[in-house]
Amino acid sequence: MKLRFVTPGGTVIDTSGTPGDSLLRAGQGAGLPLEGTCEGQMACSTCHVLVANEWFERLPPASEAEEDMLDLAAGARRTSRLACQIELTETLDGLTVTIPSTAHDMRTR
Numbered sequence: 832m833k834l835r836f837v838t839p840g841g842t843v844i845d846t847s848g849t850p851g852d853s854l855l856r857a858g859q860g861a862g863l864p865l866e867g868t869c870e871g872q873m874a875c876s877t878c879h880v881l882v883a884n885e886w887f888e889r890l891p892p893a894s895e896a897e898e899d900m901l902d903l904a905a906g907a908r909r910t911s912r913l914a915c916q917i918e919l920t921e922t923l924d925g926l927t928v929t930i931p932s933t934a935h936d937m938r939t940r
């Protein structure tokens with residue numbers, strides 16, 4: 832299945848993912864700057880992505896715990912999600928997300 836990531840600098844990167852994997856893993860596999868420090872434990876928000884409007888409504892809604900974590904994410908918007916909480920399924924073929932420029936990367940601090 833196809834996935835499209837837009838980097839903070841605006842570069843479009845088309846890649847592919849495997850259903851059952853998380854969006855975080857797929858993005859990391861493609862070499863994208865998604866930190867995912869807590870590895871999907873919903874404790875870091877460094878996997879924060881902005882989902883394209885047309886895709887946001889098609890995702891299963893965020894859990895309360897995810898919403899709480901997104902409240903803490905830098906640069907969060909209405910279509911923000913945690914990439915580690917998005918499980919890839921065939922119906923998400925073509926999913927497009929942007930990596931926010933405010934996502935902090937520990938390596939650059």
Ligand code: FES
Pocket residue numbers: 855866867868869870871872873874875876877878879900913914915916
């Ligand atoms: Fe930490 Fe997603 S990897 S919240």
